Amino acid sequence: xxxxxxxxxxxxxxxxxxxxxxxxxxxxxxxxxxxxxxxxxxxxxxxxxxxxxxxxxxxxxxxxxxxxxxxxxxxxxxxxxxxxxxxxxxxxxxxxxxxxxxxxxxxxxxxxxxxxxxxxxxxxxxxxxxxxxxxxxxxxxxxxxxxxxxxxxxxxxxxxxxxxxxxxxxxxxxxxxxxxxxxxxxxxxxxxxxxxxxxxxxxxxxxxxxxxxxxxxxxxxxxxxxxxxxxxxxxxxxxxxxxxxxxxxxxxxxxxxxxxxxxxxxxxxxxxxxxxxxxxxxxxxxxxxxxxxxxxxxxxxxxxxxxxxxxxxxxxxxxxxxxxxxxxxxxxxxxxxxxxxxxxxxxxxxxxxxxxxx
Amino acid sequence: xxxxxxxxxxxxxxxxxxxxxxxxxxxxxxxxxxxxxxxxxxxxxxxxxxxxxxxxxxxxxxxxxxxxxxxxxxxxxxxxxxxxxxxxxxxxxxxxxxxxxxxxxxxxxxxxxxxxxxxxxxxxxxxxxxxxxxxxxxxxxxxxxxxxxxxxxxxxxxxxxxxxxxxxxxxxxxxxxxxxxxxxxxxxxxxxxxxxxxxxxxxxxxxxxxxxxxxxxxxxxxxxxxxxxxxxxxxxxxxxxxxxxxxxxxxxxxxxxxxxxxxxxxxxxxxxxxxxxxxxxxxxxxxxxxxxxxxxxxxxxxxxxxxxxxxxxxxxxxxxxxxxxxxxxxxxxxxxxxxxxxxxxxxxxxxxxxxxxxxxxxx
Numbered sequence: 001x002x003x004x005x006x007x008x009x010x011x012x013x014x015x016x017x018x019x020x021x022x023x024x025x026x027x028x029x030x031x032x033x034x035x036x037x038x039x040x041x042x043x044x045x046x047x048x049x050x051x052x053x054x055x056x057x058x059x060x061x062x063x064x065x066x067x068x069x070x071x072x073x074x075x076x077x078x079x080x081x082x083x084x085x086x087x088x089x090x091x092x093x094x095x096x097x098x099x100x101x102x103x104x105x106x107x108x109x110x111x112x113x114x115x116x117x118x119x120x121x122x123x124x125x126x127x128x129x130x131x132x133x134x135x136x137x138x139x140x141x142x143x144x145x146x147x148x149x150x151x152x153x154x155x156x157x158x159x160x161x162x163x164x165x166x167x168x169x170x171x172x173x174x175x176x177x178x179x180x181x182x183x184x185x186x187x188x189x190x191x192x193x194x195x196x197x198x199x200x201x202x203x204x205x206x207x208x209x210x211x212x213x214x215x216x217x218x219x220x221x222x223x224x225x226x227x228x229x230x231x232x233x234x235x236x237x238x239x240x241x242x243x244x245x246x247x248x249x250x251x252x253x254x255x256x257x258x259x260x261x262x263x264x265x266x267x268x269x270x271x272x273x274x275x276x277x278x279x280x281x282x283x284x285x286x287x288x289x290x291x292x293x294x295x296x297x298x299x300x301x302x303x304x305x306x307x308x309x310x311x312x313x314x315x316x317x318x319x320x321x322x323x324x325x326x327x328x329x330x331x332x333x334x335x336x337x338x339x340x341x342x343x344x345x346x347x348x349x350x351x352x353x354x355x356x357x358x
Numbered sequence: 359x360x361x362x363x364x365x366x367x368x369x370x371x372x373x374x375x376x377x378x379x380x381x382x383x384x385x386x387x388x389x390x391x392x393x394x395x396x397x398x399x400x401x402x403x404x405x406x407x408x409x410x411x412x413x414x415x416x417x418x419x420x421x422x423x424x425x426x427x428x429x430x431x432x433x434x435x436x437x438x439x440x441x442x443x444x445x446x447x448x449x450x451x452x453x454x455x456x457x458x459x460x461x462x463x464x465x466x467x468x469x470x471x472x473x474x475x476x477x478x479x480x481x482x483x484x485x486x487x488x489x490x491x492x493x494x495x496x497x498x499x500x501x502x503x504x505x506x507x508x509x510x511x512x513x514x515x516x517x518x519x520x521x522x523x524x525x526x527x528x529x530x531x532x533x534x535x536x537x538x539x540x541x542x543x544x545x546x547x548x549x550x551x552x553x554x555x556x557x558x559x560x561x562x563x564x565x566x567x568x569x570x571x572x573x574x575x576x577x578x579x580x581x582x583x584x585x586x587x588x589x590x591x592x593x594x595x596x597x598x599x600x601x602x603x604x605x606x607x608x609x610x611x612x613x614x615x616x617x618x619x620x621x622x623x624x625x626x627x628x629x630x631x632x633x634x635x636x637x638x639x640x641x642x643x644x645x646x647x648x649x650x651x652x653x654x655x656x657x658x659x660x661x662x663x664x665x666x667x668x669x670x671x672x673x674x675x676x677x678x679x680x681x682x683x684x685x686x687x688x689x690x691x692x693x694x695x696x697x698x699x700x701x702x703x704x705x706x707x708x709x710x711x712x713x714x715x716x717x718x719x720x721x
Binding site for chain 1: 395463464465466468469470471472473498499500665666667
């Protein structure tokens with residue numbers, strides 16, 4: 001029997017090549033840090049992309065393998081000398097990016113745009129959360145309420161993405177919203193829009209099972225986009241279903257698909273707002289004149305920033321959003337690649353990977 | 359490795375407040391680089407602020423009480439002596455403006471872009487933290503701003519009050535073509551007029567009770583001046599709006615005086631839907647025309663020190679010539695004459711007096 005590893009971690013070496021190996025046992029180097037014992041790690045579309053292609057902008061390599069995972073929950077293992085809000089044993093959701101706190105974006109309140117962000121599972125050096133122990137600054141760990149399980153704690157991360165989008169959109173009470181995509185981020189965006197007081201929340205997808213779930217989970221209505229649709233046919237049909245409206249106030253675009261981005265602009269009322277959350281093709285065909293003449297505001301949306309995790313925690317604690325339903329599978333640490341493959345096949349909604357056993 | 363002999367030729371003589379009206383000169387231990395992001399600076403010039411004078415006279419401002427001896431001063435410029443390993447934006451020999459407050463970078467205000475409201479701000483010459491009326495000062499790199507070649511160290515010391523004015527004018531959301539009224543023509547009031555001008559304000563009305571200050575501002579930044587009388591706030595406001603041809607009220611009103619009558623007049627001067635910014639600090643509690651604020655839907659905002667981008671903009675305003683801070687410098691004294699300079703400021707002499715650092719050579 002081999003000596004047990006002190007800090008087993010899932011390293012990605014290249015497309016289709018992952019190994020569980022020893023990783024450095026963490027030490028506290030900053031008094032504001034905590035060492036966390038990872039409980040669960042979620043699988044995101046970006047993880048699948050890494051598994052299939054070795055990376056997005058930067059790639060992993062044999063010379064520089066990377067520990068994967070960024071959506072995680074944990075229990076606090078030990079704390080630095082200046083840590084005041086957490087103690088060993090506390091259960092937390094993790095905000096998995098360390099900003100530098102010194103650059104202009106950091107100091108002006110948009111640390112998600114930090115020029116030196118160390119985000120979990122970013123090649124070449126910023127290792128992720130798929131390991132037994134992980135270190136984070138205190139202010140990026142959020143205590144879970146007693147009523148929330150550690151498995152649900154993983155979903156705070158995608159919920160924070162949805163919160164960031166809805167806050168950028170400044171969703172107001174009784175506005176009408178269209179959400180493109182009924183994957184995890186789309187479902188959560190619909191839920192947050194609803195919690196912020198939206199009147200109609202239309203969930204759009206090409207998958208009828210996901211739409212059925214969306215209707216039950218957060219959307220007031222759904223729209224199934226059949227094969228052969230065009231941006232015009234999608235926009236016209238959605239508006240047709242809601243003929244009393246001139247258009248929708250807000251679009252939360254969670255697919256990154258060119259046709260949806262186009263339909264989003266068309267479905268908006270003049271003066272409306274579109275938030276681009278989904279990441280797909282880098283360049284798309286875009287209805288620029290419609291944007292211009294309807295005076296639409298379009299904003300990019302990247303991860304989460306100041307106040308988003310706090311609002312996500314509030315939505316959960318107050319029961320306005322319920323995450324348990326989104327967890328459709330849990331795999332053992334050793335079964336990590338099965339979890340990635342299942343997500344690649346679009347099985348269920350959110351698959352979790354358990355942290356390494358004792 | 360820093361030893362007693364590093365910079366042994368430089369003095370760290372400091373101007374220390376022990377208790378009200380009791381100041382002494384003492385040599386303090388020289389600061390050293392603590393972090394790879396630190397910059398060690400020789401202080402060249404320090405301006406005196408009303409707050410410094412207030413601590414000197416009263417030993418406290420609000421809840422901030424001087425309990426132990428504290429070095430005064432926070433408006434400074436300096437020359438870089440040494441840099442930490444990770445410092446990239448400045449090098450030894452560079453002349454810099456110093457932003458004298460170090461936030462914690464971790465609390466909610468810090469993370470959301472309002473580091474001026476940091477829960478654990480360490481601000482120079484706000485107890486218990488020592489100030490910059492000293493020989494050497496250690497600053498994080500991102501709070502040191504390199505001065506362009508053509509900007510003097512004296513001008514560099516004016517960047518701090520100018521940054522205060524920048525922050526106030528940003529709070530007032532001044533846009534090109536708007537009308538602005540500034541209550542108070544001390545250094546901050548004067549600089550608010552200058553920044554409002556740089557932001558494109560078409561009318562800038564400077565209000566003060568001292569005729570000499572108004573006269574100065576006529577050639578500095580104001581388009582109009584106004585001297586209030588001992589009448590009600592409504593009456594002063596009505597006359598101001600008539601004399602400056604602003605029948606509907608001013609788009610933005612800034613108070614840089616802290617004086618109760620000025621604050622009251624401000625609410626009657628600002629137009630419906632306008633913005634009022636409280637920059638000056640005077641009595642903690644005053645009588646305030648709350649119904650006028652309500653009925654006119656005035657937005658009233660506080661303004662405290664400076665935050666992200668303000669110092670950088672202040673340096674650019676000086677560098678581009680848009681704000682001529684040289685005109686505010688009415689005196690430069692040797693370090694040893696600091697106490698006399700404080701007395702002069704307290705007596706209202708001049709506009710901005712600079713105290714040379716203890717290592718400045720006499721020319």
